[in-house]
Amino acid sequence: MATLRHFWQFVTGSLRIVTTGNRFYWAWILGLMTLVVIGAITYVDQLRTGLITTNMRDQVSWAFYIGNFTFLVGVAAAAILLVIPAYVYHWKPIKEVVILGELLAIAAIVMCGLFVTVDVGRPDRLWHLIPGLGNLNVPSSLLAWDVVVLNGYLVLNFVIVTYLLFSLYRGRQPAKGVFLPLVLFSIPAAIAIHTVTAFLYNGLPARPFWNASILAPRFIASALCSGPAVLLILMQLLRRFTKFHIDDRAIWKVAELMAYAMFINLFLLGAEVFKDVYSNTEHMVHMRYMFFGIGEHTAIVPYMWLAVFCSFGAFILFLIPKTRRHPVTLNVGCVLIWIGVYLEKGMGLVIPGMTPDTLGEIYEYFPSSSELWIAAGIFAIGFLAFTLMVKVATPIMLGEFHLAGVEPINPHPEEHGAVHAH
Amino acid sequence: MSRTLPNRREFLCTVGGCAAAAAAAGCSDLTHTSWFRSRFREMPEAEKKTIIAELEKEHSARFQQPVTVGVEPPMENVEFGYALDISRCIGCRRCVHACVDENNQSREPQLQWIRVLEMDKEKGIDFAHADAYYDAESVPREGHFYLPVACQQCENPACVKSCPVGATWKEKDGIVVIDYDWCIGCRCCMSACPYGARHFNYAEPSIPTEKLNPKTHYLGNRPRMKGVVEKCTWCIQRTRKGRYPACVEVCPVGARKFGNLLDPESEVRYVLEHKRVFVLKSELNTRPKFFYFYGL
Numbered sequence: 001m002a003t004l005r006h007f008w009q010f011v012t013g014s015l016r017i018v019t020t021g022n023r024f025y026w027a028w029i030l031g032l033m034t035l036v037v038i039g040a041i042t043y044v045d046q047l048r049t050g051l052i053t054t055n056m057r058d059q060v061s062w063a064f065y066i067g068n069f070t071f072l073v074g075v076a077a078a079a080i081l082l083v084i085p086a087y088v089y090h091w092k093p094i095k096e097v098v099i100l101g102e103l104l105a106i107a108a109i110v111m112c113g114l115f116v117t118v119d120v121g122r123p124d125r126l127w128h129l130i131p132g133l134g135n136l137n138v139p140s141s142l143l144a145w146d147v148v149v150l151n152g153y154l155v156l157n158f159v160i161v162t163y164l165l166f167s168l169y170r171g172r173q174p175a176k177g178v179f180l181p182l183v184l185f186s187i188p189a190a191i192a193i194h195t196v197t198a199f200l201y202n203g204l205p206a207r208p209f210w211n212a213s214i215l216a217p218r219f220i221a222s223a224l225c226s227g228p229a230v231l232l233i234l235m236q237l238l239r240r241f242t243k244f245h246i247d248d249r250a251i252w253k254v255a256e257l258m259a260y261a262m263f264i265n266l267f268l269l270g271a272e273v274f275k276d277v278y279s280n281t282e283h284m285v286h287m288r289y290m291f292f293g294i295g296e297h298t299a300i301v302p303y304m305w306l307a308v309f310c311s312f313g314a315f316i317l318f319l320i321p322k323t324r325r326h327p328v329t330l331n332v333g334c335v336l337i338w339i340g341v342y343l344e345k346g347m348g349l350v351i352p353g354m355t356p357d358t359l360g361e362i363y364e365y366f367p368s369s370s371e372l373w374i375a376a377g378i379f380a381i382g383f384l385a386f387t388l389m390v391k392v393a394t395p396i397m398l399g400e401f402h403l404a405g406v407e408p409i410n411p412h413p414e415e416h417g418a419v420h421a422h
Numbered sequence: 423m424s425r426t427l428p429n430r431r432e433f434l435c436t437v438g439g440c441a442a443a444a445a446a447a448g449c450s451d452l453t454h455t456s457w458f459r460s461r462f463r464e465m466p467e468a469e470k471k472t473i474i475a476e477l478e479k480e481h482s483a484r485f486q487q488p489v490t491v492g493v494e495p496p497m498e499n500v501e502f503g504y505a506l507d508i509s510r511c512i513g514c515r516r517c518v519h520a521c522v523d524e525n526n527q528s529r530e531p532q533l534q535w536i537r538v539l540e541m542d543k544e545k546g547i548d549f550a551h552a553d554a555y556y557d558a559e560s561v562p563r564e565g566h567f568y569l570p571v572a573c574q575q576c577e578n579p580a581c582v583k584s585c586p587v588g589a590t591w592k593e594k595d596g597i598v599v600i601d602y603d604w605c606i607g608c609r610c611c612m613s614a615c616p617y618g619a620r621h622f623n624y625a626e627p628s629i630p631t632e633k634l635n636p637k638t639h640y641l642g643n644r645p646r647m648k649g650v651v652e653k654c655t656w657c658i659q660r661t662r663k664g665r666y667p668a669c670v671e672v673c674p675v676g677a678r679k680f681g682n683l684l685d686p687e688s689e690v691r692y693v694l695e696h697k698r699v700f701v702l703k704s705e706l707n708t709r710p711k712f713f714y715f716y717g718l
Contacts, residue, residue, distance in 0.1 A: 049625060050623065050625040050626060050649060051607075051622070051624045051625075051649070052531065052624035054624075056624070057624065058612065058618070058620075058621050058622060059618075061609045061612040062609060062613055116608075119609075120607045120608045120609075120649075121605075121606070121607020121608075121609075121622065121623070121649025121650055121651075122605065122606045122607040122649045122650060124457065125457075125587075125604070125605075125606045125607075126606060128461075128587040128589070128604060128606055129586060129587060129606070135461050135587050135604075136586065136587065137585055137586050137587055137588040140583045141583065141584055141586040141610065142584065142610075143584065143586040143608060144586040144587075147586065200610075201613075203584075204613055204614050205580070206580060206613070206614055206615060206616035206706065207613060285550060354613070356549075356550070357618055358549075358615065358617060358618045359537060359539060359552060359554065359571060359617070359618045360539075360548075360549030360550045360551070361552075361554055361618075
């Protein structure tokens with residue numbers, strides 16, 4: 001009973017925290033809410049009229065929504081993979097890194113679910129996916145597998161983060177025997193969600209652009225760049241605006257690891273380009289569409305080159321110790337990585353894979369304004385969820401928000417949340 | 423897990439909020455029946471009866487004429503096969519339009535199950551240089567030949583494998599069908615199909631009242647709704663009653679042959695045994711039962 005009462009206080013206390021903030025906080029929240037409302041209105045219109053409000057057609061039947069979904073699966077996966085270096089390098093307050101990573105993962109998975117929901121023609125029938133009630137087609141359908149692993153991953157992260165935060169809130173050291181196995185399990189789970197998502201494309205021999213065994217490794221490599229990029233920016237914001245202390249060396253270490261990941265990502269991309277270009281079979285047509293366009297069909301070409309330049313530029317910035325340690329170039333690098341991977345996954349994977357279609361027809365796809373607004377709305381929901389969660393989690397980690405009458409577990413304020421790399 | 427849950431419908435109805443959820447989904451065509459229902463493949467007979475009755479009532483009212491929705495099962499000892507003579511096909515597209523009329527495809531937006539590809543004789547079968555939108559004064563055009571493509575009714579269908587809810591499956595007579603009321607519209611099957619055979623209803627399909635073919639089959643040409651995938655079923659509503667598909671009947675040059683692969687006397691067996699046949703994209707191991715051949 002006491003636990004339930006404490007949990008209730010935890011919930012009401014959290015509500016108080018998210019409803020107090022300075023002008024910048026409220027401007028940010030209201031800005032996001034505006035986008036959510038616009039997105040929602042646009043989505044209602046899409047529901048009424050059908051997916052004809054998008055620019056998807058039979059020739060390109062998966063596009064922007066599914067691209068965003070794929071990108072965000074990567075973000076969700078990589079947020080957790082940051083836990084590995086935290087262990088390897090014995091960062092002292094590992095729980096803080098874990099918590100931030102899990103929160104990002106939760107926000108990303110929520111966005112994934114929303115992107116799939118807006119993409120399906122009959123969201124009212126999604127209950128057909130529930131085993132027992134509906135008919136989840138496992139083991140043969142990869143999308144069915146994806147539904148399982150993504151929901152499992154969401155629950156897992158939600159449980160871990162709630163447990164950690166609630167323990168800290170009650171002034172108790174989280175029991176290692178409880179959370180460590182869960183955290184360790186979330187690492188293969190993170191790899192699993194991205195692998196299964198890659199297999200969703202990979203397992204389609206009808207689409208030679210995707211039917212390459214390099215796809216899953218490429219997914220993971222690119223995710224290892226984009227996920228940590230978000231966390232790096234977040235860590236800097238936290239230490240700037242809260243009492244959170246995060247050691248520079250920890251940030252540099254993450255940046256260094258991202259440089260390696262980026263190298264592998266670019267290497268794998270190069271390997272794929274080589275195979276297609278040198279063999280020069282009919283399957284080369286997708287790669288050609290992506291980087292050069294076919295005839296007058298060149299809508300995505302500039303974006304693809306932008307992606308290459310951003311990724312390559314970020315790689316150089318993160319490779320050179322001086323630039324990855326400089327606060328300006330470090331953040332420029334993070335943004336470049338984000339743009340590079342976003343374009344590569346959001347546009348560069350799905351659209352060229354479907355252009356030309358299986359019978360050789362070229363339908364030039366570019367997202368409609370309706371798709372862009374709905375996507376913006378979904379990103380706003382994700383950012384909103386992430387902001388609110390971080391807003392609650394930060395004072396808990398700093399020992400500022402705790403159950404009345406208990407001692408916060410970190411007695412020395414200067415050590416709170418300190419992330420040291422050794 | 424029991425595949426048939428007789429209490430599924432009751433359960434879902436008691437879950438409540440059916441009206442609320444329907445409103446939230448913003449779908450105007452949700453009836454009680456079409457929403458809380460079993461998958462057709464394992465639907466109890468009683469539910470099947472109710473659903474068919476409701477569908478017939480609904481469509482008859484909408485199209486102002488008696489509409490029947492059949493549920494004919496596969497015939498015994500029948501496995502359908504199709505053969506198309508590309509040396510005879512002249513690219514007139516009569517099959518495309520006969521198919522639209524027979525199978526109640528949407529006129530606005532236009533949806534067609536058959537795509538006729540115009541190809542250069544010099545290049546042979548080469549999808550990269552095919553043109554599905556040729557606009558000719560008269561056909562066949564000099565230097566070209568024509569390759570009509572629709573569902574290949576694969577023995578090993580990639581689409582069926584990919585469906586996350588089992589809304590599409592291969593029937594005993596080899597026809598790959600879709601339960602339009604079970605499809606969630608995720609379009610995995612469209613990504614999986616190597617032949618562009620599957621089509622999605624991006625908007626509410628529209629058929630002028632007088633154009634409706636009122637003789638329909640549940641798994642075939644009954645009117646569809648927006649947000650679901652559809653495809654050629656070899657005119658399941660006709661062929662399961664021993665008739666030819668509409669495209670076979672309409673072809674002015676007799677390029678299309680259809681019959682029972684298990685019957686040694688059938689025309690399609692004759693073609694397989696005496697002509698040089700091939701299937702599209704055989705390297706993908708989908709094993710189509712739609713064969714192309716050179717009859718001349």
